[in-house]
Amino acid sequence: MVLLSERGGGDWLTLLLYHVLGPPGERGVSVQRPPTGPAALPSEIAFLLAEGVDGRLLVRAAAAAAAAGTDAATALLNAGLIAESAYYEALARALGAPYLDGPIPFGLGLRFPDSLVAGLAPLAPGSVSPWVLAPRGRAIADLLDAPGRAPCRAAMPAITSPTRLREAVFAAIPEQVADHAAHDLRRRAPERATAPEPALRWLLVLALAVTAALCLCAALPPPLARAVVIAGQILFLAMAALRIAALAIAAPVEPEAVAPLAEADLPVYTVLVPLHREAAVVPDLLRALSALDYPAAKLDIKLLLEADDAETASALPRDTLPARFEVITVPPGGPRTKPRALNAALPLARGALLTVYDAEDVPDPGQLRLAAALFARLPARTACLQGRLVIDNAGDSYLARVFALEYAGLFDVLNPAFARCGLPVPLGGTSMHLRTAVVRALHGWDAHNVTEDADLGLRLALAGYTVGDLPSPTFEEAPARLGPWLGQRTRWLKGLVQTSLTHGRRPLDTARSLGGLETLCAVALVPGTVASALAYPVCLVAAAWSFLVLEIPAAPAFLDNLPTGLAITLFGTGLAALVLPALAGCARRGWGDLAQSVPWMPVYFLLVSLAAWLALIELVRAPLRWNKTRHGLARTSRSGRRARRGRPATPCDTARGPDGGACASA
Template identity: 40%
Template sequence: MSDLRLRLPEPKAAEYLEAPPPFGRLLVNAGIIKQDDLVHALNLQQHVDAPLGEILAAEGLARRSDILAALSRQHQMQLADLAADPPDPRIKAYLPTALCLKYQVVPWMMMGDVLLVATNTPGAFADFQACLGVGGRKVLPVLAQAADIRHAISTLYGDELAERAATRVPAAHSCRTWTATSPLRRVWASLIAGAAIGLTIAAPRMVLTGLLLLALLTLVMTTTLKVLAFGAQMHARFFDRTPPAPEAAAPFRLPRVSVLVPLLNEEEIAGKLIERLSRLTYPKSLLDVVLVLEAQDTVTRKTIARTQMPPWMSVIEVPQASDLTTKPRALNYALDFCRGSVIGVWDAEDCPEPDQIERIVTRFNAAPDNVACLQGRLDYYNPRANWLARCFAIEYATWWRMMLPGVARLGLVVPLGGTTLFFRRPILEKLCGWDAHNVTEDADLGLRLAREGYVTELVETTTFEEANARAWPWIKQRSRWLKGYLITWVVHMRAPGKLMKELGFWRFMGVQALFLATFVQFALAPLLWSFWITLLGVTHPVTSVLGSDLMWHIAVVFLVAEVINLTVSLAAVSGRAHRHLLPFVFTMPFYFTMAAVSSYKALKEMVAQPFYWDKTQHGISLGDEPARAAAPDADAAHHADLQPIRLPLAQLWDSTRCLVAGGGRWSGFIPPDQDAVLPTVVPALPEDLVVPPQEPRA
């Protein structure tokens, strides 16, 4: 242990008496690992872009403290325990925040005129020194654990980073310019409401007729979009029979992937979350899962403290900043601490397919540079909980298996979902991350990506979520979604001419249908439902204004739209995994009555609480998680009867990559401390996939 109180008048870097041995040999000579462990890790390093120490720690072959001690001996650097002796808060003035984040270093203490800087990557310290310039401050490196460095950065610079997280997106593309409790907005809302009430009293039939025509217009818009998207998806399903050419199988070193998992008041979900993510087959040395907590969230902190976390998972606490507590603010804050070149987002209750990361990095490797985001498909693992969960699962299947793929095939703007998103980090940072004040930050980011000319693709991989199976929580969740869609529309329609120029006419009209018409449809749905009274022989109140012939035509449009809705939903749940939902499709009109209530709650909050995040409570249906969520491959049962073969982890990844590149699937997972068992159907490794050996990195 270092003597933290020792002060030297002129500290200098230690000089090598002789050339240090390679890092792996140093670990073997010290008895920290065995020779076979070193060979295994070096073989794996040929295929993954990770230091040798990271691989050994992720594989459970060495403790991080032993690895750090070996690095200290190799580089002749002093160890620093930042947890026992944290930096003085006043020392943050010696280094800028951006430099600390870029090189993951933190100022520790002063010795004379020399600043001791804690790092976990000795090889990158020379680049950090170069940024200080020739006449810059004298610095010397000390070694510390990466988690302690991140915690120290957050402690020293947290207030500045929290403020930056809240204002990261330029004001022109953000809703933060709205005052959360603006008296002026309430005055305008009151005036509009008063005028509407006055007009309704003065000319009720004319007002009702105008609203009905508006509802009809938005119904035509949303139905047309649904027909086009459904047609595009069905055409691809039945007529594009030519299998896609295998993606380029040229060798590439696997990138590090950081996945952000924002948590808030999660008392039940943390242990289950770790269990689910442990099934991922991506090399753990390249997996950087970051649990993002609010600093004042004692509930989740206590839950995580009771949970044994794997070495590839870390925790970032977001300092409080004003009264804003939103998911996008937490994501912005944690983004600066991520180590991956690919940034993903999962929700607390998510259960991704085991090979999801492999599919993402393989597609990113083959995709054009303008493909900025890959969106996975979402499904529910508790659709049998009750009637509400079944209807929610039908709605999700319709959206994720029919509508959204069709929208993407039509080349329209893809409104992103809140989870199973993966971004190229440079592009995400170029767009300044998420709007911290928008409660549907995902849809807003999808629109901003499209405006900048980037493409979002859908990937054939599924994440299973927990369906909201209680009425009032469902209404609260849906009101947040509708409020966010309306806010996003208002923000981007500040300059409609510019928006149309950037997107083009048809994509511009798609935005109107997806964002504005969706909200209006739910809000005015009761007017459309009123047509059902005509089937009982009751004359509709607006018949005297529009005439009976036009009213019958409108009624036919309404009925045709309902038939289209049911047809698309029936097609969406016709697959083997969802066939049990088919009878419940015909109850969907009753299900959507709750969405009308949600729209009124959303409208009220948009005026009074535009930034309020009505959080959904997770962990209600944990016991309903089916086995298919853990192993979703339909052929898994068939493979179970085959004689397994055992592969080393490095060779296993090559075989897995062949399957992914060729469109195959494998639903097993690699325990972090074991070799993996694969069925005998794994193909032989092609020679062109062999990656030339490279020099090991410490």
Template identity: 40%
Template sequence: MTARTTLTPDRRLLRAASSERYAREGWLPLAMEDGVVTVATSSPLVGRRRSRVEAEIGAPIRVRTVSQRDLIAAYMSVYGAEVADLAADGLYRKNPAMSARHVLSRGQVVALVVALVVIAAAAVLWPLVTLMVVVGVASVIFLASTLFKFEVALRGSRFDLVDRVTAEEVAALDDAELPIYTVLVPVFREARVVGRLVDNLGRLDYPADRLEVIILVEEEDDETREAIARSEPPENFVILTIPKGAPQTKPRACNAGLEVARGEYLVIYDAEDAPEPDQLKKTVVAFQRSDPSTVVMQAALNYFNARENVLTRMFSLEYSYWFDYMLTGLDVADLPIPLGGTSNHFRTAALRELGGWDPYNVTEDADLGIRASALGYRVGVVNSTTMEEATSRMGIFVGQRSRWIKGYMQTALVHARQPLRLARTIGLRRFASFALLIGGTPVTFLGVLPFTALTVVAFFIPWDQLSVAFPAVVFWVCLLNFLIGNGLMVYLNMMGPYKRGTFWLVAWALLNPVYWILHSLAAYKALWQLITKPHYWEKTEHGLSEFDERAAAFA
């Protein structure tokens, strides 16, 4: 990394009305001498652009060319506290009902208390009946959610809505006419992998003068910052230090990056990601041929270490079915799509209109997808793949999944605060989809352990003893629902490898019931954390795999 030039803006020259545009437009007033203002700029300041800046400053200007890296550092030295405040609470101030800052609204608290009192009273007065009703309702939700996913995935299997961009279309692009593209990479305690990250992003086929890579590093994370410096990133890589603050989450860091992003388009990558080199150009073409209502393009995700162990194989099966069938099925049915956490390509203006990410929601991607859908926006899928590292260790996996499931719980609670209004806005069909996918998924996972226990018990306890607690019809309906649900998910996971040609994974789908037990453990951890520390971000450690993504990627 080259030595940084220290820029010290004269605060008397800064205008509050212009503050959010300084970094986004790449200019900043520095000092005035003899009536002339020196303006730092990271891009040419000529013609109408120069005239507009002079008019805004109210004085003739002298241009000083600097790197965007230096300009953002100077900007943050003045506006860092404001950026941090907006990153944390901008959405909450704009639309409190859409923020997970408060887990439950007042109405939800009242409804929950009433429901618990009614259930407790019923359990005292009619214990067996109450038990049967609770188990029966959970069984119906379990099967309904599973059937919904099965139907959507089957529908998706009949279509291929991926916005296919050919190599010829990519080659036809004129580099001089490409829009500025911003890449946001939130990292925290990722010193182990940032060197590889710089290499991976350095392979992106996009002109350097139009590519802005912003690596978002928490203020106290000196180890990662030093590792980035040792990797000697190119000049168009900007290291943005996120000021200390709460909540300390990935979406808060991304919101800070959004505040200074210059790109017409913007993409999120995680620290371990290896996107295909032409992914940005493919996405530009895909956006150019789509209508303005398509504000997000989702690239597919896959794992370079799928063969590492049983857990990574199950991870790969799940992602194959999700990205190749579920997303397509949701899209063709015009249903809300929860985004993945990485390789989401946005129209930056639309992302700002949506209020950015909710820093209090630990699955900010899913929440943003639902919020975009509620406003009538659409999500496209582009034919490009980003290789990631699948979690290969059990403890880390349960922690990661508990965060994801907790985020689904948060998203369900946030968007159900005004259920009638939401149903009127998006329609009953899409509301039902939201309820079954976002609300039903955590409930399904919570039901796996008790239903598994019930299934095991059925083989070891004589029926005359078991029927004391469960009438035959209740027991067999619940057992049938559980077995059908597991069978459907095994089938869906077997479908996953077909579009990708990874047929060696098919047989591993038989282990899906065991995989779901891990999810159930994570769901109970998520529920506990939702109560005790709802905004805690369960960090997923990367760089533990011994597999080389370059050897496995894009094979």
């Protein structure tokens, strides 16, 4: 499509069609040479000189835009050099168009997300104009540079700011927004969405199938029954061995080995941050997001609030946040889950890449640059990069300490190994970096799944995409007390059951789509995690009774001894699969002091088992309940990057502190 600045005439109908059909937000912009004075200012900011804006600020914005390869208006607004409302009011005056700042009287044809994606919405008959327009990026220069603009001012659309348009659309059609966020996946890909039927039905079917299988095994002749038992033991042994095999895979490339992209080559990056009752950590969150080492003109940070969360809303300094921060209040509706909030913001994401952070996260400042560089050199089928989640408050309690060990094994050992092999990876709910187009093609997150990260990881694998490793830490706060930890882990395991039931409705089709080894990995990481947690206490007690009280009989024939031998092997392999990744993770992070707590892990997994049984109960009684975890309670910080309760974060006393290593405060 030919740009408007290259057209002859001032046909505003053509202009409106351009804004409806053309991509909004950041467009392809050639890198400009930095201007040397006000006369060289780009048109999208040059008109501000007549409004009395300091020319030095405009020159600064133009230079930043030239360096980043973007437009000067976005650079000016995202850097906070001018308020968004002031800019668009001045733009309306420059265009000779009405400016809408108060209520917007929309007409027929208002749609979510189409009207916001286009930045164009119809106005009611009798309004100041048939349309209201909220232009972004290069579209602003196209408007200002359109030949013949002045004679057609009577037909010109009204102007408003993108924030005002979005707030007005959300207020005018909240039901459409809520319906899209909650049900778009179910409408477009019902086979990949959580079933609307009660989970009790599926659990009963599963229980009946297991009972029938056990009865059938009991009725089989002894040789055949033994063969079935051995086959089951080998399957579980293979799943445990998969975790141990990850230890032998070499550590992935380190950040220093990745060539960074030039600023002009960096893509626009969207950061989604769902917030719910998080007023206590808002200051720390804003500091962490402001510290991201990424061009401000290419950042699109969206803070997502629930409609009834007045406390968090009041903690956000909306009036002083630069335009790269956008506060979005999700319309009320069900289910009240994190993925529903993400779905409401996904259509509005302007970045080619996006990531999700939780409220308490402190990502490494260079994480976005590293992810962009890795995506640029990886094939398109690598749709996601999983960052390294690091528990930072391990010194708060024994529970937090073992939680940190568990995360070290998962995110520093298992996930990188599975990613190198192209196997399904259990995504974390945060610091997962995604190609925006792929997430949209998969219709976003499952709003009815309370462990949306695991579900998305499996859907990526089923669609033929792979997940890569992002060797960049994000420091998190773990629950230090049993009650909050149990609620959080119950929700996670409940979501794994939901994911298992969703993608297990057609097990043969799922296995065919994944492949053999990929299916084994997915079974081990999703339903296998829940099944092993449920069975862990029984197996532990049975093994202790057999080893410590009873004598293990020796049969004269090898085949008769094989089930007993495999049971002993499976017990030892299972314990090793729990402990060894954590030890390897400690070694890679230099956590010698935490490695001493590894013997507590068998006791810790008894608590995981309790959470698994509670998850089954909650899945029947309250499948959509989101057990909220309070943040901002940490008393220690290994890295020194997180604020601690009672005093701000300070650097650790040891050289390894900033990298998550040993810290005296822990």
